[in-house]
Amino acid sequence: MLNMYATTQAVLVVLLIHSRGGSAQNNVCGGPRNNNSDEQVVIKAVADFNGASHRASRSGDLSSNLVLSPLSLATVLALVSAGAGGKTQTQIQSALSLPQDQCQIRSGFNQLLAQLNKTSGVILKVFDAVYVDRSSSVQQSFITVAHQYYSANVTQEDFRTNPSAAIVDINDWVEQATNGTITDIVGPDTVTSDTRLVLVNAIYFKGAWKVPFNPSLTTRDRFYSDNTTFTKVPTMHTIGHFLYSDNKGLQSHILALNYQGENVKLVIVLPYQRDGLDNFETLLNTIDQLQLGNLKDTYVNVSLPKFTITMFQELTPLLKQLGMTDAFSSAANFSGISNSTDLKISSVVQRAYIKVDENGTEAAAATAVAISTRLVVVTTPEAVQFNADHPFAFVLLHSPTNTVLFIGRVVRPVV
Incomplete structure (x- = not known):
């Protein structure tokens, strides 16, 4: 698995x-x-x-991954x-x-x-x-x-x-x-x-993701490096129940994707604005500001670019x-x-x-097939849209100890 x-x-x-x-x-x-x-x-x-x-680290090149x-x-x-x-x-x-x-x-x-x-x-x-x-x-x-x-x-x-x-x-x-x-x-x-x-x-x-992405649903979608400039990048799609919050203090949407076992999660911080990552990083002084305790179980339609x-x-x-x-x-x-x-x-x-992608076994792909029709054909009205089509930050978190394993930013997704 x-x-x-x-x-x-x-x-x-x-x-x-x-x-x-x-x-x-x-x-x-x-x-x-x-x-x-x-x-x-x-x-x-x-x-x-x-x-x-x-x-x-903000004294470095903020335009790079x-x-x-x-x-x-x-x-x-x-x-x-x-x-x-x-x-x-x-x-x-x-x-x-x-x-x-x-x-x-x-x-x-x-x-x-x-x-x-x-x-x-x-x-x-x-x-x-x-x-x-x-x-x-x-x-x-x-x-x-x-x-x-x-x-x-x-x-x-x-x-x-x-x-x-x-x-x-x-x-x-x-x-x-x-x-x-x-x-x-x-x-x-x-x-x-x-x-x-x-x-x-x-x-x-x-x-392995707890809620998997189906490789057959990956499409080349727009990713904006600023308000107007975009490139087409491989983007994964899924829909399901995830931990989500709207953090007005950091002017960002926050989504947590659990892995099998639910002991580690990838937290994606998506600024409201396409050019909002620099402002988010200016506002963020401590990980506590993410207020991960406020994440709620939410039905979310997720679009996330693959990146390495x-x-x-x-x-x-x-x-x-x-x-x-x-x-x-x-x-x-x-x-x-x-x-x-x-x-x-x-x-x-x-x-x-x-490396974040949807590579998997046949059994895993079969598991995702059950949600593919709903994902592509029907978007239920109550689903929150989380479309990471512009620069975002990420945190890999060990949940039992609340320890951050990795932090980073994606400015230009590269596979």
Whole structure:
């Protein structure tokens, strides 16, 4: 069932720490603890970081498609904060909206990642990996934290004399973790003989729609990039009961499409106006403004373009904008990672991929046939029209924890 009408998303964050030129207290927490309040603190922090990173990303190109996973970024940076000290650690935790208590951070992420990885009805996996230069003196306490709290695989590499072999190993792991959707995340420009540590987080999601789209009903319809300019793009159609609301504060229609198991949903935010996406992104400061609790079961006639987005982003400027500056400079303090005093972060990169379409099995298509006649021939008067024929935003949400997995925008649908 998982291969029908699938949305596939994958994201990868790589954080590279190079040799450079401080002392961290890699405090012992006594192992993971069963404290629900720790998880709630981390979930709130990730939500706040979503808002902050969204605002910061608005300084980029707003005329392009976007997919970003603040969760993936927050996870790998939370791990590196465990090896930071002093002002470096404070800045990282503040940028992520995390508390200063490392034990609470570790416990909270440990519980959150465990919940995400046991999500039923879809494939949702969060992976972490740490690659350490075999000639460097890496603190065993940091390796223990990585393994015990973040379930990270720790691998030794010969960065100093054979960085090309390390590049192959990292890229192979990434390709396997993301089911082949992300390849070649690092290269000789990012992993060099100066590299001492590479931390990787990958998220992979694949889910089948609860209410499927019938591929035979997909048509080439108009999609407006502004009030008058349009192109014809493959557009999926279905009609049924969905969670829907009219958010006047954000001047947008909001639709939630559930996946099998109803643990994950794709939230589509469609501005009232064809050129309203920029205004929506200006108005949106926190995910709470979407007021997803106000979504009501509604009979909706849905038209949604198929789209695929692949992005590679250098996130260092965004993190510096959020106040995380010392980690990238000679003031960096990563003494909880190594006794060496010459470590700093050289780059933080994220490669993300999302594909939304109606590809499916014969059984899934047969299930959709029952609604095809109603969809094409009859539009019942009470059905709300949700026609995503102009730029819109999207959020992939893990419902049990209310955690945002991905956020993005579609300005020009590309299949």
